[in-house]
Amino acid sequence: MNITRNNVDALNAVITIDLAKQDFAENVEKVLKDYRKNANIPGFRKGQVPAALVKKQYGQAIMFDEVNKLLQESLNNYLNEEKLDILGNPLPVAKDIDWDADSLSFDFELGLAPEFTVNLEAAKTAAKYKIVADEEMVNEQVEYIQKQYGKLISKEKVEEGDDIRVKVVNQEEGIENETTINVADIRTKTNQKKFIGKKVNDEITISTKGLFEDDHKLMDVLKVDHDKAHGLEVEVTFTIEEISTKEKAELNQEFFDKLFGEGKVTSEDELKARIKEDAEKQFAQQADQKFMNDAVEALVDNTKFDLPKEFLIKWLQTAGETALTAEQAEEEYTKSEKGLRYQLIEGKIITDNGLQITFDEIKDYTSGLIKDQMAQFGQLEPSEDDVTNIVSRVLSNQEEVKRISEQLMNDKMMKLFSEKVAADTKEVTYKDFVKEVYGE
Structure with a gap:
């Protein structure tokens, strides 16, 4: 067997795999023997079917199957050994194969990931928002709580x-x-x-x-x-x-204790200060997420690189459960191109800044989430054994592990952008934030 690569250009390559008959003949013979042992052909006892008849009836199909297995294994090994960063999956090149020849040759097209750099300063056009809970909002919230408990x-x-x-x-x-x-x-x-x-x-x-x-x-x-x-x-x-x-409930000590616990708030001014503090913590999360979304948009717009468009359109035609026409695949590529660009940019940022996630980090992060949830239900000091048992149950679900990993990576990316992107900060009320950001 011989594997060679022809780099068509910076984004496209063709892998050629040359096979000699001896590369797959032994496996074909082994499978044929197994077929002979179990074949049920009228006129012959099980296991007594002539080898020539089994080979005539099943030989070519078995050879196709064994060659395909060998090609896939060899191609995957080559890509791993050469550390090739590809987009999509290799596409076999259609050509006539003489299956009776002593050697066979197969070509596969590759779409290569582009090489580029990411300058986080390109995201500084994104605004950082500091959302404040103004007096009007705090008063409205006080009235709402009074009615809620009224x-x-x-x-x-x-x-x-x-x-x-x-x-x-x-x-x-x-x-x-x-x-x-x-x-x-x-x-x-x-x-x-x-x-x-x-x-x-x-x-x-x-x-x-x-x-x-x-x-x-x-x-x-x-x-x-x-x-x-x-x-x-x-x-x-x-x-x-x-x-x-x-x-409306009366603003007295009984009301304050019901909301926050005995003696933790003792006046209307303290109540308003607590409401303002809690609201602005929630607003900060929204502001951070908005900043990150805008920073991502700016990076996608300002980080320039080419993609193997023609290859990806061809790959999309056969990638899904239903085959697409060339026109449908091009439409799908247009829809997904921006997302693909950000995936590549995100991967580059993760690699350049060492943001990989370890399983210990996932466990610690999950533990923190569970403790926060338990605190909301009044369990302020749960035992470590209780938390550990819940973490184990959560992380036994692969979908949950994936979801938590994405959430953790989002937090890491958000922290990175906040630290390294020198964007201007705008102080706004929540109403003005909604109006400015969403036009409502």
Whole structure:
């Protein structure tokens, strides 16, 4: 056997594997003997079929199979030994093979990963956000918590902000559901006024068009699937069954202890400071993720390298469960090119900065996640044995290991970008952050 490589250019190569008959003849004969032992051919006892008949009937198929096994093994070994970084998988080159010849030759096309450098400074166009919880937001959160822990009071008439339990019906559309909505859930003041002042057993007939901010809320209220809710425009009748509101909880020590534990917060000012601190910790995670996403976009836009496009389009035609036409494969390549570029950039960043993940790191990271989750349920000091047992169960699931590994690598990449990318920092409120980033 002889293996050679012809580098067509920096991104494409052809591997040629030359086989002599003796490279696979012994394996073919061995398989033929096994076939003869087990062959069931009419007119012959099992194990007594003439070797010539077995070879005539199965010989060529067995040779094809053994040659293919040898080619795959030899090709994989060669790629590993030569440390070739390839994209996709090798593609066999179609050509006529004389299977009766003393030597056989096979060609395989390779798409080679490009060589390039990554300059993290190219990501400095991404903005770092410092999101602050302003006084308005803190006050709104205080009021929300007061209502959440407040006393439920029944009412005779509907007013702004009340909860109303309703039965909603449209017989023609097969809609009938009981649910609770808040008057504030209704999108427009005009529609809200149709409910204001109503009493138990009163009926309101109203159009579903634009009734709520989005179709998902309409799905919940009407108990219909997404396709039906999307763009639905019919009249429905709401029958009021119950009206209630929450009397806000008093800001006293009993309330503070219920929220944070005995004596940890002792005044309204401390409550607001705690809410502000907790909110800004959550905002920091969103800001960091946004910064990293923007940094990635900047790196993809500014890190220039070529890809073996023609090879990858050809590979995509046969890579999936269903074969694609050349046009379909090119369309798929266009969709996935940006993601492929980032995968290559990410791999380069990981290698250049030593961000590889060890199993011990995965265990420690998983342990931290579990302790955080247990703390949320009041288990502030779980035993190490309990945590270790849970970690073992979690990491016995390969899907969980993959998910946690990706999360850990994301954290490592985020830390790297934060430390090495000198981006400008913008201080904004959460509302301004949402408006600036998402245009809402």
